Structures are given as C-alpha cells and as structure tokens.
Amino acid sequence: MRTLLRLGAYQLHFAGVRPHAAVAETVALAPKRLRAFANAILRNVSRTAMVWPDRATELSYPQWMFDLLTAELGDDALPVMQRMNEPPPVSVRDDGYVQDRASQWVAASVGAAPGERVLDMCAAPGGKATAMAAREGADGAFVVAADVAAQRVHLIGSNVARLSAAVAPVVADGTSSPFVAGSFDRVLLDAPCSGLGALRRRPDARWRITAPDIDNLVLLQGALLNQAATLVRPGGALVYSVCTLTAAESINHTVPDGLDVDTAEPTGAWEPFAHGWRVLPHHHDTDGMVLIRYRRRS
Numbered sequence: 001m002r003t004l005l006r007l008g009a010y011q012l013h014f015a016g017v018r019p020h021a022a023v024a025e026t027v028a029l030a031p032k033r034l035r036a037f038a039n040a041i042l043r044n045v046s047r048t049a050m051v052w053p054d055r056a057t058e059l060s061y062p063q064w065m066f067d068l069l070t071a072e073l074g075d076d077a078l079p080v081m082q083r084m085n086e087p088p089p090v091s092v093r094d095d096g097y098v099q100d101r102a103s104q105w106v107a108a109s110v111g112a113a114p115g116e117r118v119l120d121m122c123a124a125p126g127g128k129a130t131a132m133a134a135r136e137g138a139d140g141a142f143v144v145a146a147d148v149a150a151q152r153v154h155l156i157g158s159n160v161a162r163l164s165a166a167v168a169p170v171v172a173d174g175t176s177s178p179f180v181a182g183s184f185d186r187v188l189l190d191a192p193c194s195g196l197g198a199l200r201r202r203p204d205a206r207w208r209i210t211a212p213d214i215d216n217l218v219l220l221q222g223a224l225l226n227q228a229a230t231l232v233r234p235g236g237a238l239v240y241s242v243c244t245l246t247a248a249e250s251i252n253h254t255v256p257d258g259l260d261v262d263t264a265e266p267t268g269a270w271e272p273f274a275h276g277w278r279v280l281p282h283h284h285d286t287d288g289m290v291l292i293r294y295r296r297r298s
C-alpha cells in the first residue's frame, strides 16, 4: 500500500499525470478493502501543495552527507549537489576511451615521459594507466597497472589489449607492495575513496556509503600513500588523487616521510585546495576530484 501511495504521489506531483487519472489508476491497483483509503489519501495529496521536509530530502542526499558537504564546501555545496543529480556528459579521448575530463587531467598531471617507468598503484579498470602509457609504435612511458582485485585487473587487460598500450597489468595489494623501493620514476595513487565527487556516475552510491566507511577508507588511503612513497626514486614524483571532495580523504593525510609537496600547478582546471588541488563538479561539468603532488627528496 505504501508503495502504491508513493507511486500515486509521484504521478501527481512530478510526472504531470492528470489528477483524476493518477488517483483512479492507483486506486485500481490497491486491494479492494483498501481502495477507499487509497482514494481518500491520494485525493488529499492532489489538493495539497508539495512542501519538502528539508533540503537534503529535496536534493535526495542522506542527511549526514548533505551536512558533510555543506560543512566542507560552504556556498559551493548546493551547486555541487545539484550538479551531481544531473547525468554526466560523455567525454571521449582521442583513442576512443570514454573518461571524465577531470580523470584525464589527473593522468596528464602525472607527467609520464618517454622512457619512464610509472606505477599506477590502484589502476583498475585502467583508464588513467592507458592514458599515461605509450602506444604501439610511439614514444611514451611504460606503466605497471596494479590492483588488488583480480577480476578488475582482467578489465585492465582488456582495455590495454584494445588500446595497444604499454601497460603491464598486475594483481598486487598496494598496502604490502611487491615492488622494489625506489624503482619507479613516477607513481600514481588513485586511491579507493568515498566517491562523493562522482555521485552522478552511480546514483545509488549515496545510499550505500556510510560515514564510518569514510573513516575506514582514510586508514586504507594512509597505508597506500606511505607504501607509494617508498616506491618513488629520489627526485621522482608521486601523485595522489581521489574522486571525492572531503579534506579527510585528501589534504588531511600526513605528507609521507622523505617526500615534499610539489606546488607546481597540475594540468587541467584545478583550484588550489590547501597544499593540493581540487575541481568541483559544477565548475567545468566534470567529476569532483582532489589531487596532491609530491616529489621524493634527492
């Protein structure tokens, strides 16, 4: 009955169905003994102007997430949340891979150069790894694309084969990395995160993630960041990125031992965010992301 009443209310206030039709069709679906009840409620609903109980409900965000984004983003919070309720634009790279523009900016900001060895520590499905790597017959970097999830490493393999990219997919847990210390010119840590900047790609994600999940992700990110730092050669670069907007998952992480923050402006339309960089979804119609650049001391 509750589901029917919701469907009826939706038709009345959002779907533009004529009131008598919305009421009659919904009542007809109700069990006989409840039809008078359904009819009374829906007729009342049709005569009543709709009032949202609060902004979080209106924008369809869990209250804790609404509060968190409001506290973190201030005046940008509402436009960010509104934009993340709209479908994302489709952006296609020159090689045909579909990838959000801010993700392309992250890959470009790693600055992988011909002949360099690059590690993408959390690489599946391989979007950024394939963006950073050389192509068959062309100069470029060699990328080791690692991920802890074996089935997702399979996705990297398919993308690498399709794009003929100089990428070696590897199943590896970044928190206990199998690689030799200092063996990469550059490391990208595109860390697992709450995804609060990319909610429009997974409209249901906001209802699955919880505040304690973020605390656990922060711990995992910290462990990955410290491991990633050891793998960069002296003078080499580490880029940390997340598709979320919270400070806890980005700028609040301690700078790893032996690394300095690199304040050089990254490629793309980033804005300064403490010692890192951030892009908000409504500014350039991209996913929201944070990026931090580090360099290992020589």
Ligand SMILES: C[S@@+](CC[C@H](N)C(=O)[O-])C[C@H]1O[C@@H](n2cnc3c(N)ncnc32)[C@H](O)[C@@H]1O
Pocket: 103, 121, 122, 123, 124, 125, 126, 127, 128, 129, 146, 147, 148, 149, 152, 172, 173, 174, 175, 190, 191, 192, 193
């Ligand atoms: C944001 S996604 C990476 C997206 C990818 N960089 C791209 O551009 O296509 C984060 C990835 O981290 C992986 N991951 C989670 N925990 C990990 C760990 N301990 N070690 C390595 N990868 C991990 C997840 O399986 C997931 O594929």
